[in-house]
Amino acid sequence: MTASTTASTTVAAAADLLTYVGKSLGTSRWRDITQPDVDQFAKATGDEQWIHVDVERAKTGPFGGTIAHGYLTLSLIAPLFDDVLKVENLGMGVNYGLNKTRFPAPVPVGSRVRLSATVANAEEIKGGVQIVASITIEREGGDKPVCIAEAVLRYYN
Template identity: 50%
Template sequence: MQTFEASCLDELAGHVGKTLAISDWLTISQERIQQFAEVTGDLQWIHLDTERARRESPYGTTIAHGYLTLSLLPGLSQSCITVQGTRMAVNYGLNRVRFMAPVRVDARIRAHFTLQSYEVLPGGAQVIWQAQVEVEGSDKPACMAEMVSRRYV
């Protein structure tokens, strides 16, 4: 894990273009996949039916939903990035989301965060982080996304 802590919001401006944080590894269990499927209603067999996935899937096992991987980014970023002196942060959106490789059940993932931009706003700033989700043992990232957030002081 590589953590980053800024003493104030303005400190981020000096770090644009740098990879500042890498989360801890997180194991993607079948239970987590099942819970996500139930909450979202995405019950496709490639995520849930272990026997059928073993027989018919090109991955040889069940895989996590792409949106499950994407939904883990806020928690992964909060685990390794701290910005002191802000009263709140809100998600403003996502840009350029791509799912490039599957996350097989029981795989371990972690996220790398590069500060892409910092724009001063009244009372705060808009920050864009380039997030790349790494799958342990794979050369290809599972997911990439630009996470747009607004932080207020």
């Protein structure tokens, strides 16, 4: 995986996000989903269900192979979102939570995913700005998104 060097959208300050409601922030780079990533996530979370970690058994399972955990897919919001938004002159940014999270389709190991985001809401908060970003993570060649969520993010001056 290669880190992105420039974001799709760059704003000079958190307050600039107040003008982005309804606007697309862009689309991230593609991210490979590998079996070692899935295995490491399984060990870290204790969710070592065979559909994620048993390659041979999963071949005869409902997905024809191992699949990434939904929460692994969800956790990719953080690194992939960095590809779509950079806030300059920032004191600190925090993930404040999620709304309406769904996993409409599985992510087979060996596939690639990417994120697209739109600012659904933005409001001033004490010391900064809070946005709600409508996030869609898609799988390359897939016919349905693999994750849909609203990420609540806070940017402090």
